Amino acid sequence: MTSRPPNTDFSTSSSSELLTIVTQFASDLGTMTDLPTIGNRIVHELCRAGATTHGALFVLDREHECYRRANMVGSDAPASIPSTLAVSHPLPQHLLATNWIMAQTDSATDLQDTDFGADARRAMESMQASRIVPHLNKSRLIAFTVLGAAVPLTTEQALSKAMLAALAQTATNALDTIVLYEDLHRSHTLMKRTDRLKSLETIAGGFAHEIRNPLTSIKTFIQLAPERKDDPQFIQEFSKVVLDDVYRIERLIQEILDYARYMEPKLTDEDFNDIVASCLYFIDVKADSRGIKIEKELAPDLPRVMLDRQQIKQVLLNLLLNAIDSMAGAGGRLRVQTRTVVKPGGKVWAHIEIEDTGEGIQEANLEHIFDPFFTTKHESGEHEGTGLGLTIVHQIIQEHHGEIRVKSTVGIGTTFFVSLPALPA
Ligand SMILES: Nc1ncnc2c1ncn2[C@@H]1O[C@H](COP(=O)(O)OP(=O)(O)O)[C@@H](O)[C@H]1O
Ligand SMILES: [Mg+2]
Structure with a gap:
């Protein structure tokens, strides 16, 4: 000028x-x-x-x-x-x-x-x-x-x-x-903020709801304990239930904190395959004990990605553990594949697919799986869910400007697709 x-x-x-x-x-x-x-x-x-x-x-x-x-x-x-x-x-x-x-x-x-x-x-x-x-x-x-x-x-x-x-x-x-x-x-900025406030509101409401049942049982136990103190069976059984309830509340609090604590991702230049491999190592024993076979296909030429190592590990573990949960009982196959994807317009992404042969997700549930507290794991006592796993996954992927999609057929299995923008070569 x-x-x-x-x-x-x-x-x-x-x-x-x-x-x-x-x-x-x-x-x-x-x-x-x-x-x-x-x-x-x-x-x-x-x-x-x-x-x-x-x-x-x-x-x-x-x-x-x-x-x-x-x-x-x-x-x-x-x-x-x-x-x-x-x-x-x-x-x-x-x-x-x-x-x-x-x-x-x-x-x-x-x-x-x-x-x-x-x-x-x-x-x-x-x-x-x-x-x-x-x-x-x-x-x-x-x-x-x-x-x-x-x-x-x-x-x-x-x-x-x-x-x-x-x-x-x-x-x-x-x-x-x-x-x-x-x-x-x-x-746009306002919308983003509103979205976040809205999900926090949902979380607060959900938390109150989730915590009510375990609290009721704890309260009942405390009220009954003085008069039943000489009934060892009662004390033994009920204290086990109460302890589980306390664990549940603890777990909820931890996950809510994970979600609510806004964490600006600390991005570092990383080898994505390396993180995938370390997560697979972590779940190996668990998968093995359930008779689940892990198939790993990691692309050797995967581009490097700017990411927060800790957060992306959390994402992968959540997805992998969900996949294992979905294959309860009958063995199964867990396929994990990474590859390079070039989207229209030439943008390069590091891509991962996590595919299981589990029970699948019902059509009506598909649009809710990322909602806070949405879980179908209430009844199955062993691995009771909090329904916050995928909410956190979604948030982290968004912070990384990535994408997440899911494809599922009931009785056949589920695949989660995650893409992260790659560093220019
Ligand atoms: N791989 C999968 N196969 C079948 N269902 C899944 C899978 N991943 C997620 N889901 C469904 O999405 C719900 C929410 O998952 P998530 O947010 O991780 O919560 P949680 O695991 O605590 O239930 C699960 O309860 C389950 O119904
Ligand atoms: Mg989960």
Whole structure:
């Protein structure tokens, strides 16, 4: 971007020069991605076109129902230029109604076009402005530029007026895009936060629900114990139940903490196969004792991945243990395969498939398996589930900008697919 002094006079420009200036301005704005930079360029350019020494850009702040001064240029800008102006103020109202560049030289009859003209003129005078340029888009005044004291306006030529109008329109387009973009960005951040709060709310509700049963049994035991203290069978059996309940509460608390404690993944450059192998080593004994055969196919040329080793281990272990759980009793086969996947657009991913020959997931349950506290392992006493495993898996994969999918057929088995973005080779 070339910066000329703000008071260069354009009144001698030819129309081809005008075109060059407007095109350059548009292309400059196109490379800028934030409001402060764009605003700054706009005020500078309009000051130059209007041959003024100071100027200010006001941008609509929809949340606060006001126009906020986003940029100000010129060391001699008067302190009377306010930092905000209400949407209902006569000045923006007048600009909105006329969609016309307001000038000091406007006649009284010009100002009578709207009810706000006279008040708008007073506001303009108090800001020592020579012109005010509206930026209107789809009948919404998204911004306006205040231009300060100018060279004698009588010397202004038709061409410099056209120049100001053309630059103003270019500025409007750029402002509209950036405001839209910033809105989108804001709502995306908000959505993410809301999602998280929503799942925490679900978790809190679920926790209360989950903990009620074990608490009731513990309470019953404590209430009955004094009068049954001489009944060894009662004491023995009930204390076993109560201990299990205490373990269950402990497990719930641990998993909730794992989930609720927001952990920014500590990404390091890792060999994904290495982590897979170490998880398989960990579950080997358990699988063996159940007569489950592990088939391991690890791609030798797998790209390296930025990941949090501890968190990805947690993901793999959760998936592997679920797979083993699903093959209770009848032996089975657990196939673990890694490979490189190139998605449309050329992005490279390290991919893993974990396939079991277990009981499968019922169609109706498929959409719930990632929900907090969704579990079908309530009845099977041996490995009672908390239903938080996959919730945590999902969260970790999201934090890693990865993807997780599942395919399952009841009676045949289940496959989980996980992809993580690879480091550029
Ligand atoms: N490999 C699998 N095969 C069959 N069902 C599965 C598998 N993985 C997950 N599920 C289902 O998803 C539910 C939720 O899993 P998870 O969140 O890990 O909780 P939990 O293991 O504590 O039940 C399980 O209870 C089970 O119904
Ligand atoms: Mg689980």
